[in-house]
């Protein structure tokens with residue numbers, strides 16, 4: 632299949648691009664970065680399939696997004712441009728040219744007040760600007776092109792800025808004496824950590840299935856799907872596992888409450904996603920702990936990342 636991927640320099644986009652480029656059975660026509668293609672620029676979107684060597688792709692995966700959750704609170708116009716306007720424009724272009732559109736969304740579209748995993752049909756009630764902009768993106772995409780796939784995921788870690796790197800960086804700073812005092816992590820938010828490389832593979836499988844099913848028995852592989860590594864944790868439990876797997880089981884971590892951090896954006900307290908719909912089609916991600924171990928062994932030795 633022929634693919635076009637946006638968000639090439641992000642966690643998910645880089646895994647998608649690397650996996651597709653390395654697979655001789657797939658044809659990655661183009662993977663765009665923010666610098667060479669702004670998903671919210673209508674004129675650029677109108678030309679997105681022009682001059683692509685190999686012609687029009689079968690699938691466009693939009694992994695580009697404005698993901699800085701707290702910055703979205705003060706930069707809401709930008710958040711809606713990138714996370715809602717852009718996906719809508721891409722969906723229009725895909726509809727006009729006949730390309731399957733896969734758009735990636737988030738657990739932050741939910742309010743976090745549930746007590747059991749969220750399935751795809753539960754109404755969106757985002758509590759922060761990032762979640763609102765992503766929810767609006769989903770609505771626009773499905774309105775324009777109901778055949779699209781919307782893949783909601785959560786707590787992504789992969790090449791780039793993420794929670795795992797943040798914990799490892801804080802560990803290093805304590806070991807080098809730059810910072811004193813124990814590590815402290817929030818223990819009252821629960822979700823599903825997701826390895827970007829596993830998510831990329833699952834997105835490929837789902838998109839492939841959606842095109843095959845269209846041409847075969849016509850079974851409904853379109854609309855919203857939840858895709859995360861299996862199992863759930865609090866951020867504290869996740870930090871504990873990171874340190875244990877990195878060989879620092881003896882290092883203590885203090886437990887914080889969400890209110891202790893006083894961050895601009897409200898986070899869902901509970902955002903475990905029910906991935907049963909994809910699993911029934913045979914698309915399943917492994918348990919998060921196995922995925923974390925894999926990430927820790929594959930990341931460049933001594934790598935650290937700024938941010939999160």
Ligand SMILES: NC(=O)c1ccc[n+]([C@@H]2O[C@H](COP(=O)([O-])OP(=O)(O)OC[C@H]3O[C@@H](n4cnc5c(N)ncnc54)[C@H](OP(=O)(O)O)[C@@H]3O)[C@@H](O)[C@H]2O)c1
Pocket residue numbers: 637638639640641642643644664665666668669670671693694695696697698713717735736737738765783784785786787788791792
């Ligand atoms: N990270 C998470 O924990 C998480 C959780 C749930 C869902 N998701 C969703 O998963 C998807 C992938 O996330 P990720 O973690 O891979 O994000 P990421 O690492 O932040 O990557 C996003 C990429 O999009 C690019 N981008 C931003 N604005 C753009 C624009 N206007 N045009 C084109 N590219 C633009 C960014 O480039 P610059 O950095 O140069 O701006 C960045 O390379 C997103 O849809 C996100 O909402 C992520």
